[in-house]
Amino acid sequence: MTQEIIYSIGGVLLFCIGLYGLIACEHLFRKILSFNIMGGGVFLFLVSIALNGDNTPDPVPHAMVLTGIVVTVSATAFALALLRRINSGTGAETLGRLEQDASDLDG
């Protein structure tokens, strides 16, 4: 019981640290990393609710985590490709820089 709660709260903390990073960090790469940390928190939480005392763990959250990990990998790869494209096209690495460049072009 205590073990489950420690893992669940660990997952919640990871999720919130990731959320803070996602909002507070400006660099897009850090935002992608923060998003991954949030995902890690969700997976930890899902695995912890699968714990079922001494019995066999609940397979449904496990299957969801397995699916989630693969989707995270592919989404991260796509996000990184987008970031590289933005960076090579505009030289910007933050959303603020992008907006600034766009308004410079307009003005």
Next chain:
Amino acid sequence: MKADEPAEKITQRILTAFFAAGLALVLAMAVTDLPEGVGLSGDAQESLKQSGVENSVTAVLLNFRGYDTLLEICVLLLSVLGVMTLTNGRIRRPEYSIDPLLHVLARVLVPLMVLVSGYLLYEGSYAPGGAFQAGAVLGSAIVLSRLAGLAAVEKFNRAFLVAAMLGFAVFLIIAVIPLAYGRNFIEYPPEYAGILIFTIEASLTISIAIILYSLFSGGSAIPSRSHPGGRKN
């Protein structure tokens, strides 16, 4: 925090930190108060006999919640297509020389990794393992051979990308066939479920490995023609 940052930004960060801490507190209170014993564990164990496999996670992934896995391989394919579109196949590859030690190590490791991948695939029917783990190991074997400049990787061509779609295609066909016999989508007949799941898993393994490698190499499965420090033979 840097000293020259405007005060507005620092205030924003502090507010964000408070927001995140508050959310953590609320969520922590919620997770300590979760009802117990409401999982689907019992249901999954009960219907395990009809699923065609002995491992409950594999049964959930490929039988009970087959939709998830079908859509997941679809997401993987879409991300490869997205990355390929973005990079336009014009990825600048860093010029690096291949470490001779890595080369020798890879020649020992890659066959072992392929073996482990096959074992994980086979084992998935009765123990933890299956297409995703096997695909990840096989994918990293391909990445390693590419980093070590093994000759095998240089022979990849467009057929390689067709293989990336194999998993989705096979899964979709096997999922649709039951419709012709008046069953539901992804409702395998229990007597064939085992072999059907293994077929899907085998093709998923190949696809996942190739998709992971394609994502690593920037959407293009075709490596650069010149390997500056590569093997000369």
